Amino acid sequence: MPELPEVETTRRGISPHLIGQTIQATVIREPQLRWPIPADLPERLDRRTVRTVERRGKYLLIGTNRGTLIVHLGMSGSLRILSPDSPPRKHDHLDIVLANGTCLRFHDPRRFGCVVWTENDPQVHPLLAGLGPEPLSTSFDAAYLYRKARGRSTPVKSFIMDSHVVVGVGNIYANEALFRAGIAPRRQAGRIALPRYEKLVLSIRAVLSEAIEQGGTTLRDFVNENGNPGYFQQTLQIYGRSGLPCYRCGQSIRTERLGQRSTYWCPSCQR
Structure with missing residues (x-):
């Protein structure tokens, strides 16, 4: 299972490719993950600009000018930056295509991960609200x-x-x-x-x-x-x-x- 260091490594890797970019298209191939990917996610994400890429525990928070995409990699998930023309493999469930000609692709063979959208403060979302402090923060001593x-x-x-x-x-x-x-x-x-x-x-x-x-x-x-x-x-x-x-x-x-x-x-x- 990807743990905090793996998720933080992923965050640092994808962040430079996402921040400041406009989302051109959202392609859902398989919505049935831990919870179904919202059917209206393309409507909510497309034409939004990515402002932040943060991490809370094992969750990645991709913040836009309209709301936040909360992503968990589950047991076997990964995110990669690819060309949108790259043929999807089995278990490539979601593409977020960017205006710069690249895409963020979510791959999850076991489908225990999740992709959740919120237009409220993500820190009060039920998935995050009860979490303890970050182990590398000053509040953890x-x-x-x-x-x-x-x-x-x-x-x-x-x-x-x-x-x-x-x-x-x-x-x-x-x-x-x-x-x-x-x-x-x-x-x-x-x-x-x-x-x-x-x-x-x-x-x-x-x-x-x-x-x-x-x-x-x-x-x-x-x-x-x-x-x-x-x-x-x-x-x-x-x-x-x-x-x-x-x-x-x-x-x-x-x-x-x-x-x-x-x-x-x-x-x-x-x-």
């Missing part, structure tokens, strides 16, 4: 995380993956951040002291920042806006290394299912 954790018996890994607590900390990045912070993934969130949350916040920020700079993690169907895979997977310290020696202490890395997700940890380095 140790004091906030410590306060949110009070009285919580949920495992800390599940806690930081809760989008109502903080957005964009997916499974791979949660494993990596907890390893760097030296915190066992099953430890109860409410039983972690403030100094340890300070380490965890720094680790989350570092892991996500590094992944963004390296283009995200190559996982399943993810490619960036040019069709190239991300490369952060080459630097993973613990995810996917079950039974292999820990890079720090040499002890075998363990794995189990936690919250229906593969969880990796070092029993020596993480407490």
Whole structure:
């Protein structure tokens, strides 16, 4: 699944091609995604000018002078800048054709993504209104995380993956951040002291920042806006290394299912 770094990489890639451009045509090939693409989307989008391309959690917000297109890549979606003459492949569900002779094409084999239109403030849209702070923003700090954790018996890994607590900390990045912070993934969130949350916040920020700079993690169907895979997977310290020696202490890395997700940890380095 494309996570925050992959979505941010996509945003940075497509933004220069979209901002300031007028939408010439909207072509819907397959409307049945997670929710149906609105049938009147061409009427709402065509002849509008793209003003902004932003990200909120794992959602891309393409803002125009009339409203905002909210896009989620789902499990396997991607956005690419192509010539509108490029033959569509299977699962190329939507084209947004620009006046400069290029188009933004939405590809989603599993059709778990979504394309939603709103003419109101997108931040109050039901998909976004309940989201927690951005992990790279100043509003996300140790004091906030410590306060949110009070009285919580949920495992800390599940806690930081809760989008109502903080957005964009997916499974791979949660494993990596907890390893760097030296915190066992099953430890109860409410039983972690403030100094340890300070380490965890720094680790989350570092892991996500590094992944963004390296283009995200190559996982399943993810490619960036040019069709190239991300490369952060080459630097993973613990995810996917079950039974292999820990890079720090040499002890075998363990794995189990936690919250229906593969969880990796070092029993020596993480407490």
